[in-house]
Every structure is written in structure tokens, then in C-alpha cells.
Amino acid sequence: xxxxxxxxxxxxxxxxxxxxxxxxxxxxxxxxxxxxxxxxxxxxxxxxxxxxxxxxxxxxxxxxxxxxxxxxxxxxxxxxxxxxxxxxxxxxxxxxxxxxxxxxxxxxxxxxxxxxxxxxxxxxxxxxxxxxxxxxxxxxxxxxxxxxxxxxxxxxxxxxxxxxxxxxxxxxxxxxxxxxxxxxxxxxxxxxxxxxxxxxxxxxxxxxxxxx
Numbered sequence: 001x002x003x004x005x006x007x008x009x010x011x012x013x014x015x016x017x018x019x020x021x022x023x024x025x026x027x028x029x030x031x032x033x034x035x036x037x038x039x040x041x042x043x044x045x046x047x048x049x050x051x052x053x054x055x056x057x058x059x060x061x062x063x064x065x066x067x068x069x070x071x072x073x074x075x076x077x078x079x080x081x082x083x084x085x086x087x088x089x090x091x092x093x094x095x096x097x098x099x100x101x102x103x104x105x106x107x108x109x110x111x112x113x114x115x116x117x118x119x120x121x122x123x124x125x126x127x128x129x130x131x132x133x134x135x136x137x138x139x140x141x142x143x144x145x146x147x148x149x150x151x152x153x154x155x156x157x158x159x160x161x162x163x164x165x166x167x168x169x170x171x172x173x174x175x176x177x178x179x180x181x182x183x184x185x186x187x188x189x190x191x192x193x194x195x196x197x198x199x200x201x202x203x204x205x206x207x208x209x210x211x212x
Contacts, residue, residue, distance in 0.1 A: 003055055004082075005056075005081055007052040007055040007056035007058075008052075008056050008059060009085045009088065009089040010052070011051070011058060011060040011089075012061075012085070012086040012090055012093075013089040014044060014093070015045060015048060015060050016089065016174065016175055016178050016179075017093040017096060018040055019037075019044055020097065020107055021097055021108070022036065022037045022040040022108075023037055023105050023108035024097055024105050024107060025101075026105075027105035028101065034161075034164055034165060035161065038161040038164055038169075041156050042154060042160065043153060045060075045149075045152060045156045045157075046149045046152070047153075048060060049138075049148060049149035049153065053138075053149065056082075057073075057074075060086060060174070061086065061172040062082075062083040062172070062174055062197070063127055063172060063173055063199070064131065064134060064200060066079065066083075066200055066201060066204075067131050067135075067200040067204040068204075070201060070205070071135070071139070071204050073139065083174075086174040087174050087177055087178075089174070089178075090174040090178030090179075091178045094178035094181070094183070095182050097182075098183070106180075106185040107182055107185075109176070109179040110167065110168030110175070110176045110179070110180075110192050111168060112166075112167060112168075113165060116191050119166065119167035119168070119188070119191055119192075119195075120191050120194070122163055123163075123170055123171065123192060123195035123199065124195045124196075124202075126169060126171050126199070127171045127172075127195070127196040127197075127203070128199040128200070128203045129155070130152070130155055130156065130159065130171050130199075131199065131200045131203035131204060131207075132203050132207060133151055133152055133155045134148075134152055135203070135204070135207045136151075136207075137152060138151075138152065140211065168192070170192045170196055171196055171199075173192060173193045173196050173197060176189060176193065176196075177189065177193065180192075
């Protein structure tokens with residue numbers, strides 16, 4: 001279990017460090033653009049799945065861990081440990097970015113462009129389909145699991161590409177919590193904790209219904 005928790009910590013740390021770091025770097029240099037940020041998120045997720053997937057399952061996302069618990073792939077005890085590790089890693093990554101660059105762009109915190117309800121629905125949909133891709137490419141018995149990292153990373157990049165300008169395309173409670181806590185941008189954090197988790201839960205229930 002120790003190795004799994006270390007893997008989840010390192011994976012979530014680098015996901016938040018690289019992904020939200022791209023937001024910070026773009027704010028400072030205008031060199032990446034929104035497209036570059038989305039590609040960064042997709043590539044880092046893909047790389048981390050291939051690096052840690054065989055150790056911890058490469059969750060790096062509390063919503064995904066909850067989905068795996070509902071699906072019977074992880075115990076509630078281990079799931080709680082995973083989620084604690086993920087949240088701590090996200091906070092540590094945001095603290096590192098704050099130390100390096102200061103509180104730039106709220107450290108990549110996810111914020112609604114317009115109404116919170118619009119972002120809530122969008123985050124629900126994005127996480128719902130991400131969870132389905134995870135189950136279909138990495139969990140299902142007939143999945144070609146060697147390509148799971150590509151499928152999941154591409155999905156994250158794709159969803160960040162079109163959802164990012166509206167809601168921030170979090171799809172991950174830890175990814176939102178770290179920057180929000182360290183930068184002090186807490187006003188809409190609940191949207192990204194609740195909508196993403198709900199999306200993963202509903203996707204899991206649908207997956208179980210389709211494959212039972």
C-alpha cells in the first residue's frame with residue numbers, strides 16, 4: 001500500500017505541477033496559449049499513466065478513485081488513503097509553484113467564466129465522459145489496455161481544449177483544490193468538488209448497468 005500511495009502522491013503532484021504550471025507560465029510569458037495548456041494536461045496524464053499505472057492504477061483524481069470504489073475496484077479504506085494522498089500532493093504542487101513564481105493567475109485555479117451553474121453542468125459532463133473512457137480503455141475485460149494511457153490522455157487534452165476557456169476543465173477535485181487553497185481562491189471551489197465527483201459517480205453507475 002505504501003508504494004501505491006507514494007505513486008498517487010507523485011503522480012498527482014506532477015499532474016498539478018505541470019498542468020497548472022502551464023497556466024502560470026503562459027500568464028507570465030504568453031508563450032503557450034490555451035491550446036498549449038490543454039496539450040500539456042493531456043500529455044502529462046498520458047505519461048503518468050504509463051509510469052505509475054502498474055503500481056497504483058494511476059488514479060491521480062479523487063473523483064476517479066470514488067468511481068473505482070463504486071465499481072468494486074478499490075476498498076473504502078484504500079480509497080480514502082488515495083484521496084488524502086491526492087489532495088496533499090495537489091496542495092504541495094501549488095505551494096511549489098507559488099514559491100517559484102508567486103501567486104500568478106491564482107496558480108491556475110479553476111473559475112467559472114460566466115455563471116457557476118454553467119460551469120457545474122460542463123464539469124459534470126466532462127468528468128462523466130472521462131470516467132467512461134477510463135472504464136472502457138483501462139478496466140473493461142475486452143479493453144486493449146496498452147493503449148489506455150493514450151486514450152485517457154487524449155480525452156483530457158480534448159476536453160481541456162474546448163472546456164478550459166469556460167470552466168477551467170478541471171475534471172479532478174484535487175486539481176482544483178490545490179490551486180484554490182494555496183492561492184486563496186475558494187469562492188467557487190465547491191462547484192469543482194461536487195460536479196466532478198457527481199459526474200464520475202453517474203458514469204460508474206451507467207458503466208455497471210451496461211456491463212452487468
